[in-house]
Each structure stands twice: as C-alpha cells, then as structure tokens.
Amino acid sequence: MNMKVKMKFYIVLLNLLLLFTAVDAQPVLQYLHEGWSFRQAWGTNWYGATVPGTVHTDLMDNKLIDDPFYRLNERGVQWVDKEDWIYRTTFDVAPELLAKRNIVLHFEGLDTYADVTLNGKKVLAADNMFREWQADVRSLLKEHGNELQVYLHSPIKVAMPKWEAVPFQYRSSNDQSENGGLLNRKVGVFVRKAGYHFGWDWGPRLVTSGIWRPVALEAWDEVRIDDVFYNQKSVTANQAVIDVTVEVLSDKETEASVSVINRTDSRTECRKLIRLNKGMNKIPVSFTMKKPRLWWTNGLGEPFLYDFATTLELDGKQIDITEDKLGIRSLKVVTAPDEHGESFYFELNGKPLFAKGANYIPCDNFLTRVTDSIYEKTVQDAVSANMNMLRIWGGGVYEKDIFYDLCDKYGILVWQDFMFACSVFPAEGELLENIRKEAIDNVRRLRNHSCIALWCGNNECLDAWFNWNWKNTYDKQNPAYSDIIWKQFKDQYFVTLPAVVEEYHPGACYRKSSPYSDDKGTRNHTVGDMHYWEVWQGLKPLSEFKHERSRFFSEYGFQSFPEFESIKRYAPLQEDWNLTSEVMMAHQRGGATANKRINDFLLSEYRQPKDFRSFTYMSQLLQADAMKIAMEAHRRDMPYCMGSLVWQHNDCWPVASWSSRDYYGRWKAQHYFTVKSFADLLVSPIEDGNVLQVYIVSDRLKPTSGELKVCALRLDGGGIVKEFTRRVTVPANTSTVVWRETVDKLLDGANKEDVVIHVSYKDKTGKEYTNNYFLAKQKDMHYVTARINKDFVAVEGGYDVTLSCDVFARGVFLSLKGDIDNFISDNYMDILPGKPVTVRVTTDLPGLQFAERLQVTSFLDAVEL
Incomplete structure (x- = not known):
C-alpha cells in the first residue's frame, strides 16, 4: 500500500471514528409503542391495545363495543368512563441507551388520571390531560423484560367526591351529565381534560381515558438541550433582531459551546462559549438578520420559513442539536382609542390585516384517530377557502405539533385559547397550580410557531358570568358563593395565565376572554371582539347579519345538516331519515328545537322541502346564504371591523351543526361560498333604501384597477334588463363603494322577484370576481324549472x-x-x-x-x- 493510499485510508478511518464518537455522544430516544395490552381493572381478560390510543378505540378494535358514532350507539357506551383501566407492556432496552447516565420516561400525554409503575415501582402520577409527564427511571431499568404499567382511574369516579364536597354547583353549560347517567352532576370542571369530551351542543358525551400521546425513553450523558426559544424582538423588511434563549441541562460544572445556525442561508448566526452550572442553565444569545425574507399569511405573500439549528458542543464534540422552522415576522394586536371606541386588529409586518377564518374544534372525539393526512386536509381546506386564521377554541385541546407546523407552512394564523370554555372552574390551590403548569407546558411548546397570533384565557366564561345570568343566580343563592367563584376567576384569568404568557412568551398578546370588551363583561360593539348569536339563538331574521357591527367577530354561525350521502354513513336506515327520528335527534346536540329552527328559517326565507334528502340540501343552501350575508357585511365594514371568524370549521363526529365541513371532510355549501366571500377581492352589492351600492373590498397591499359590470338578468332566460359598465380603481387594503344606482333604474320596470343582480369585476390581469344579489327573499323569487x-x-x-x-x-x-x-x-x-x-x-x-x-x-x- 503506497503512502498516498495509506493516508486516504487513515483519513477515512479517522472520520468514521469521529462520526461514531459524535453519534455515541448524542441523546438517544426509544419509543414504547409496541406490545401493549389492556383490561378493566376488576377483570382478568387482557386484550390487544394501541398506543397512542384510547380505551374506547381499543374496545372497538377488539369488538367489545360498537362504533359510538353509528346511529344510537353512543348511549350504550356510557359505562366506559366509570371504569378503571390498566394498560401494560414489556420491553427491552437498547444497550446504547442503557449506557447513558440519564434516562427519563416521558409521556407526552396521559388522559387523565394515571398511576405509572415500572418494574413494580410507581414512578409518577398524572392528573392533567394537557401536561407532559417525566420520571427518572435510570435505576429501575434492565436490559431485558422491563414491565411498564399504566393504571387509568375513571375521571368520573375521581371527580365525583370533589363535586359532592362543594356546597354549590359550578356552572358548566354544555356538560351532558344527564346523557352520562349522572343526573345534574356536572363533574367536568373538576377534571383537566378536554371539555368537549363531556358533551357539547355539537358533540357527543364520550369521556375518554388513555395514553393519548407518544411515550418514550429519553437518554443522554452529561448535558443536553432542554429547550430553545426564538424571541423576535424587532422585525422589519430591513432587519430582524432575534434573541435566543437556549436552556441546557447539565450534570456538572463544565465549559461548552452553543451555536445558532441558519441552514437556509448556510450561515452560523452566532456562537457562544459558556460556563455551565449543574442543573438548568438559561443561555442568552442574539443575532441580527439583514433583509430577512418575511413570513406572510395566506393571500398576502409567501409564508417563508427558515431552517434553524441550535447545537451544543462539549470538548469539541457535538453533544446535542435541536431543529426549528421559523417564520420571521412582526405581529401585533392593535388596540388603540379611535373615534368609534377602540380598535382591535392584527398588524402583520406593519400592515393591518383583516382576519378571515373560522373556529376550529378537535377533528374527532377519539383524538388518536386524527391522522397527519386529516390534519393536512383540515388546514388545506382553510387555505383553499382563502382563510388566514383559525381560532383553536377553548373546549378542545392544545393541538399536536403537526397542526401548528401546517399553519406555519401555509400561512394560517392561530388564535389560541387556553382550554377553558363556557364554565366556571374551582381554580385555587392544587388545581390552580395544575393549570399554571399546564399553561407553561403548552406555551413553551408552541411559542416558536410563527402562526401563534395571540393567547386567550377562555371561551365565553366572562360573558357567561355577567350575561348568562350566572352571577345573579349565585348572588341570590348566596353572595359568598359568588365572591368565591369571582376570586377564582380573576386568579385564573387575570393573574395566573397572563403571568405565564408574559414570562414564557414575552411580547405575545394575551386576552382575558373571548368575547372581551372589559373586565365587567360589557357587550360593547365598539370595543374588542364579539360572539354574535342573535340570528341563530335569538331568532332574528337573516337580514340582521347585514346590520350588526363589531370591531372583530370571533364567533357567529348558522346550522345545517351534512350532505345526504354523509348521513347515510351513520344513519343508513330509511326510518332514520326524518327530522324528528330518534337518530336525527341524537345527532343534533343543539337542543330539542334546533332541527325545528332550521325548518322554521327555511319556511320563513325559502320554501318547504319536498322530502328529507331535499331538506338536507336546502339546509346547506340556507346556511351558506346566511354566512355569505354575514361575511360580506363584516368585510364591507372594514376598517371599523377587522375580523370575521365563523363558527365552525369542522366536526368531531357526524352531526347536524354549524360546521362548514362535515365529519368526513366533505365541504358543505357554506365552505364553497366562503371561497368567494373571503377572496382577496370581494365585489359585494347591497341595498341601502332604494339605492343599490357595490363595494369592492380589497386585501391586497397595492391598489388595483379594472372593469366593473352590474346587470339585472331575467330569471327566465329572457336576457338583460339593464347593464352598467365602468372602469374603477380599487384602493389597497380597505373597503370602497365603487358604484351606486337606484334600484328602480336598475330594474327598468321589471319586478324584483323576476331578476337577479349579477356583478363582476375583472382586474387588469384578467382575473374575474363575481357575485349574485337578490332583491327579494328566496321564497318569493320567481324561479322557473331549470333543465340542466x-x-x-x-x-x-x-x-x-x-x-x-x-x-x-x-x-x-x-x-x-x-x-x-x-x-x-x-x-x-x-x-x-x-x-x-x-x-x-x-x-x-x-x-x-x-x-x-x-x-x-x-x-x-x-x-x-
């Protein structure tokens, strides 16, 4: 072997040695998802289980219960939540993991009360579905035959003594305790788990238990990176100043090196030599990016994401690395006094943003059935409907990382509620501390996501206290009870949660509640956000959507049924196909009158459907028209109104509800209409007395110009009654009246019931935006038979x-x-x-x-x- 070949051989050998040495120094992860079985705690029969999973899905997989979503089967599984369950598995440990100095058992989610034992010794007790749980298990592990057991206590049996110990009831408007056989015992407020599991006005009562998120062994030697926080202190088109906090856990005092690497630009942004103390170390580093590529929401620009890596080196060897995708953006919530009251809008990269979107609930009652492809479709459907925001509602869950990754990727902002909704909670002592730790876990996990727009304390809890007669009821019962609850309320939402956001996500916006105008729950249409339900719940006509004003509509909606082909999946029998059948009523959680309400609106605004299949179609058209009226009114009112988030984006089971996409992911009429109503340009006609005005609302950041056409068309195909054409200029990022004319002139003697007003705008690129407007109610329109x-x-x-x-x-x-x-x-x-x-x-x-x-x-x- 000549010297040159020898040298190459030794270089390759040295590189391999360094590579294996570096790999050996890295933390090791071993998931524990195989070989699980489960049984009822009092039983003897073990059955195969899936982890992550839930008791209900495992019972279904073993054919021990029928699908609760099918017909009336929900009723037959209410016993499940009153039982304790045991899960177990055995596993071997890889030698390279067992050789590490530190080994932690990490549960990313346990639902909800769980005692965990390893090789016969209890290592942790969990009591919160939303927290992560870790235990040092280095001394308990062996190479072969480790036994891991999770004892899941019935959430009902744990919560019942807490409910009984209180001399008054905590109000919880959507807890379907009666459906669960608990009479009026609404115990859900005592349990830190998803509120909708106890039932809601669009969902079933299915109180789950399980190992619902991944479980793994994590092992490392002397040091590891525990967390990295990228705090975007200042961002403009010219430069971005990023403060990074790297949290490093160390077994000893030592010297190390931390580097932040911008992989997108192949550049090390900063490198710092540090002295580590034993325990947790918070290491601040900062860097400035010149002319960064900014992250924009859907419709405004590219949601560009940088690839960043943070590395930790010890004695010249890379010990640990974390990777993040980061969208560089400036995002503010602007609340400033103005001539009307107080503004409320999001400002992205210095530009006012009209928030167009929907309220999001979990995609399934059994959360582990929500696959990555379901998340992808759910977010993509928001993108396809020209949305730029989803509000994660407070009665569900803090979603999996993939949901936020997708929102980052596609430019969807997230209004993030903390998980409290439509209830008052006994937030003191151990429970309040539990809530604080829950908030810390989730704020830390989510704060680097570009999509996070704000943190909100709860959904409707403040409004319920002051405006749903709750406070008055408690005052009459015993003023001392009212004082207790209000103190707990303030400690929870006015002190604890904002303190967590301030400490762990500095610079982020925190709102105490939604809707929110002030601490007294005032429903002020000139300040803050509004939940508008006067049409659906208040039975006002659809036309009220045209007139209602708010600075930001964070909820409003109208119900419809799923498509008939979807209904046949969960209600396949012909006897089920009528409004008052037991199955249709069971899959309608909006109350006994909800289906009748849809029908009453149809008779008032439309006509009598000829059969059930036709009713489902008409209900969707009614919902779509109602939400079209609302969305267009909100956007026409820009910049007074700067947000329109419809209730709701999705369903958690097959049901008649306010969703625009049914449980199976099928678009309802409303979702199709939303595509146009939320387009970057909206051409929107509206009557004002005897005058028809045409607005063009633009989200574009630059002005545009094009051709506007307004014409009255005969419904019977008889041609154009009257047509107007003109060139118009549309200003950027606002709402403008571009045309007006008297209705009489437009009709030219024709009857309102005989024509449709068709408007179109074609910009200079040739892209056309259209809309149809009716001058009479649908039931009065003189439609003629259409042979298509x-x-x-x-x-x-x-x-x-x-x-x-x-x-x-x-x-x-x-x-x-x-x-x-x-x-x-x-x-x-x-x-x-x-x-x-x-x-x-x-x-x-x-x-x-x-x-x-x-x-x-x-x-x-x-x-x-």
Missing part, C-alpha cells in the same frame, strides 16, 4: 363536468350517489342563462358508474311546488 344539461370528459384523477342551462338555475348541487370519497371543485353554484360552468370532480369511479351516479339538483328540484 351536463357533459363530462375524463381527466387525470376524475372528470371535468360542464353544466349549462337556458334559464337561471339557483344553487346547483352535484353529488355522487353512494360515494363520498370524492371532491368537487365548485358546488351549490348559480348558473346564468347561456353561460356554461365547468367543475372538476375528483373520483376513482369508472366512466359508466360515474354517469349513473352523478346527480344534479337545483332549487326548484328540492321544494314542494
């Missing part, structure tokens, strides 16, 4: 379907009988006379079956004539 022609051609992944009609066809709905695994690019659309519309249907059906199953429905097809 349909043609289709096969394309990759499905078919392009072209629809045309000689008359105006209202609310044209395409569906595929017996198949819900499809997607239609546009639906519930209006077809103008002589103007074909082409939509893409994504489906695996072969051509002949597609032709047989394709159904087309319009307004008159669904009503009694």
Whole structure:
C-alpha cells in the first residue's frame, strides 16, 4: 500500500471514528409503542391495545363495543368512563441507551388520571390531560423484560367526591351529565381534560381515558438541550433582531459551546462559549438578520420559513442539536382609542390585516384517530377557502405539533385559547397550580410557531358570568358563593395565565376572554371582539347579519345538516331519515328545537322541502346564504371591523351543526361560498333604501384597477334588463363603494322577484370576481324549472363536468350517489342563462358508474311546488 493510499485510508478511518464518537455522544430516544395490552381493572381478560390510543378505540378494535358514532350507539357506551383501566407492556432496552447516565420516561400525554409503575415501582402520577409527564427511571431499568404499567382511574369516579364536597354547583353549560347517567352532576370542571369530551351542543358525551400521546425513553450523558426559544424582538423588511434563549441541562460544572445556525442561508448566526452550572442553565444569545425574507399569511405573500439549528458542543464534540422552522415576522394586536371606541386588529409586518377564518374544534372525539393526512386536509381546506386564521377554541385541546407546523407552512394564523370554555372552574390551590403548569407546558411548546397570533384565557366564561345570568343566580343563592367563584376567576384569568404568557412568551398578546370588551363583561360593539348569536339563538331574521357591527367577530354561525350521502354513513336506515327520528335527534346536540329552527328559517326565507334528502340540501343552501350575508357585511365594514371568524370549521363526529365541513371532510355549501366571500377581492352589492351600492373590498397591499359590470338578468332566460359598465380603481387594503344606482333604474320596470343582480369585476390581469344579489327573499323569487344539461370528459384523477342551462338555475348541487370519497371543485353554484360552468370532480369511479351516479339538483328540484 503506497503512502498516498495509506493516508486516504487513515483519513477515512479517522472520520468514521469521529462520526461514531459524535453519534455515541448524542441523546438517544426509544419509543414504547409496541406490545401493549389492556383490561378493566376488576377483570382478568387482557386484550390487544394501541398506543397512542384510547380505551374506547381499543374496545372497538377488539369488538367489545360498537362504533359510538353509528346511529344510537353512543348511549350504550356510557359505562366506559366509570371504569378503571390498566394498560401494560414489556420491553427491552437498547444497550446504547442503557449506557447513558440519564434516562427519563416521558409521556407526552396521559388522559387523565394515571398511576405509572415500572418494574413494580410507581414512578409518577398524572392528573392533567394537557401536561407532559417525566420520571427518572435510570435505576429501575434492565436490559431485558422491563414491565411498564399504566393504571387509568375513571375521571368520573375521581371527580365525583370533589363535586359532592362543594356546597354549590359550578356552572358548566354544555356538560351532558344527564346523557352520562349522572343526573345534574356536572363533574367536568373538576377534571383537566378536554371539555368537549363531556358533551357539547355539537358533540357527543364520550369521556375518554388513555395514553393519548407518544411515550418514550429519553437518554443522554452529561448535558443536553432542554429547550430553545426564538424571541423576535424587532422585525422589519430591513432587519430582524432575534434573541435566543437556549436552556441546557447539565450534570456538572463544565465549559461548552452553543451555536445558532441558519441552514437556509448556510450561515452560523452566532456562537457562544459558556460556563455551565449543574442543573438548568438559561443561555442568552442574539443575532441580527439583514433583509430577512418575511413570513406572510395566506393571500398576502409567501409564508417563508427558515431552517434553524441550535447545537451544543462539549470538548469539541457535538453533544446535542435541536431543529426549528421559523417564520420571521412582526405581529401585533392593535388596540388603540379611535373615534368609534377602540380598535382591535392584527398588524402583520406593519400592515393591518383583516382576519378571515373560522373556529376550529378537535377533528374527532377519539383524538388518536386524527391522522397527519386529516390534519393536512383540515388546514388545506382553510387555505383553499382563502382563510388566514383559525381560532383553536377553548373546549378542545392544545393541538399536536403537526397542526401548528401546517399553519406555519401555509400561512394560517392561530388564535389560541387556553382550554377553558363556557364554565366556571374551582381554580385555587392544587388545581390552580395544575393549570399554571399546564399553561407553561403548552406555551413553551408552541411559542416558536410563527402562526401563534395571540393567547386567550377562555371561551365565553366572562360573558357567561355577567350575561348568562350566572352571577345573579349565585348572588341570590348566596353572595359568598359568588365572591368565591369571582376570586377564582380573576386568579385564573387575570393573574395566573397572563403571568405565564408574559414570562414564557414575552411580547405575545394575551386576552382575558373571548368575547372581551372589559373586565365587567360589557357587550360593547365598539370595543374588542364579539360572539354574535342573535340570528341563530335569538331568532332574528337573516337580514340582521347585514346590520350588526363589531370591531372583530370571533364567533357567529348558522346550522345545517351534512350532505345526504354523509348521513347515510351513520344513519343508513330509511326510518332514520326524518327530522324528528330518534337518530336525527341524537345527532343534533343543539337542543330539542334546533332541527325545528332550521325548518322554521327555511319556511320563513325559502320554501318547504319536498322530502328529507331535499331538506338536507336546502339546509346547506340556507346556511351558506346566511354566512355569505354575514361575511360580506363584516368585510364591507372594514376598517371599523377587522375580523370575521365563523363558527365552525369542522366536526368531531357526524352531526347536524354549524360546521362548514362535515365529519368526513366533505365541504358543505357554506365552505364553497366562503371561497368567494373571503377572496382577496370581494365585489359585494347591497341595498341601502332604494339605492343599490357595490363595494369592492380589497386585501391586497397595492391598489388595483379594472372593469366593473352590474346587470339585472331575467330569471327566465329572457336576457338583460339593464347593464352598467365602468372602469374603477380599487384602493389597497380597505373597503370602497365603487358604484351606486337606484334600484328602480336598475330594474327598468321589471319586478324584483323576476331578476337577479349579477356583478363582476375583472382586474387588469384578467382575473374575474363575481357575485349574485337578490332583491327579494328566496321564497318569493320567481324561479322557473331549470333543465340542466351536463357533459363530462375524463381527466387525470376524475372528470371535468360542464353544466349549462337556458334559464337561471339557483344553487346547483352535484353529488355522487353512494360515494363520498370524492371532491368537487365548485358546488351549490348559480348558473346564468347561456353561460356554461365547468367543475372538476375528483373520483376513482369508472366512466359508466360515474354517469349513473352523478346527480344534479337545483332549487326548484328540492321544494314542494
């Protein structure tokens, strides 16, 4: 072997040695997700279990209970939450892990009361679904045959003595204790777990237990990185100043080196030599980025993410590394006095942002069934509907990391509630400390996400106290009780939670509640955010959505049924297909009158559907029209109003609800309408007395110009009654009236009931925005029978379907009988006379079956004539 070859050999050998030495120094992770079994605590039979998972899903997998979502099966599984359950597994430990000096057993989530033993010794007791739990287990582990057991206590049995010990009841408006066989014992407020598990007005009562998030052994030697926080102190287009806090856990006093590496730009932003003390060390480092690429929300620009890595070196060797994706942005919540009251809006990178979005609830009652692909579709559907914000509502969960990763990736801001909703809580002593630690865990976990827009103390708890007659009820019962609850309330939302945000996410906005105008729960339409329910709950006409004003609508909504093909999945029997059937009432949690309310609105605004299938279609069209009215009104009122978050984005089980996407992910009519209502440009006609005004609302950051057309079209295909065309300039980021004319001139003698007002705006790029406006209620419109022609051609992944009609066809709905695994690019659309519309249907059906199953429905097809 010559000298040159020898030298190359030794260099390769040295590199391999260094590589293996570096790898050996790194922390080691071993997930413990295999080999689990479970049983009832008093039983003897063990069954296979899935971890992460829940008791209910394991019972289903073993065919010990039927699917609770099917027909009336929810009623038959209420015994599950009153039992204790035991989970166990055995595992071996990899030698390289066992050789480490520190080994921790880490549960990312235990639901909810759990005693954990390892090799016969208790290592931890959990009492909060939202916290992470760790235990030092180095001394207990062996190489082979370790036994891990999790004893899950019934949340009902743990909470019941706490409920009984209080001389008054804590109000919890949506706890369905009666459905759970507990009479009026609303024990959910004593348990730190997802509130909706105890039932809600859109969800079942299914109180879960389980190892619901990953469990692993984490091992390391002398030091490791515990956490890294990127605090964006100052961000402009010219520079970003980032303060980084690196938390390092060390077994001893030693010297080390910390580096923050910008992998996107292949640059080390900062490197610092440090002296570590034994225990936790907080190491501050800072750097400045020149002309950073900024992160923008959906519709405003690219949600650009930088790849950062933080490394820890000891004696010249890399000991640990963490990786983060970071969107560089300036984000503020602006609340400043103005001529109306006080502003409330988000400012992104120095630009006022109109928040367009929805309220998000968990995608399933059994959270471990929510796959990454479901999260992807859920967030993508928000993006496709031109949303830029989702509000994670306080009765669910702090979501998995992937949800926030996707929101970062696609430019969706997150309004993050803490997990408290529509209740008062005994927040003192151990429970308040438990809440504090819960908040710390989740604020630390989520604070680096660019999508986090604000932290909110709770959903409607303040409003409930002052405006739902709760305070008055307690005052009459015993003023001392009222004083106790109000002190607990203030300690929780006015002291504890804001202190956590201030300490662990400095610079982030904290709101005490939603809605919120002041500490007295005042419903002030000129200050703060509003939850507007006067139409659905207050039975006001749909037209009220046009007139209601707020600085920010953080909730409003209207119910509908899922599509009929979706209904057949959970209610397949014909006897179920009527409004008052036991199954339909069980899958309607908005109260005994909710289905009747939908029907009453239909009769008031629309017409009588001819059968149940038609009712489901009409309910969706009604919901879509109602929310279209609201969304357009909110946007027209810009900049007085700067936010419109509809209730709600999704469902947790198959149900009639306020969602715009059903449990199976199918878009309702409302979601299709939202695409246009939340577009970057909205062309919106509205009557003001006898004058029709056309607004163009722009979210664009630059002005635009184009051609506006306004025309009155005869419904019977008889042509144009009157048409106006003009060039208009649309200012940036605001709402502007660009055209007005008297209704009489526009109608030119025609009846309101015989025409539709069609408006369109085409910008200089050729992109067209359209809208239709009706001058009379839908039930009074003189629609004529629409014979819709349909043609289709096969394309990759499905078919392009072209629809045309000689008359105006209202609310044209395409569906595929017996198949819900499809997607239609546009639906519930209006077809103008002589103007074909082409939509893409994504489906695996072969051509002949597609032709047989394709159904087309319009307004008159669904009503009694």
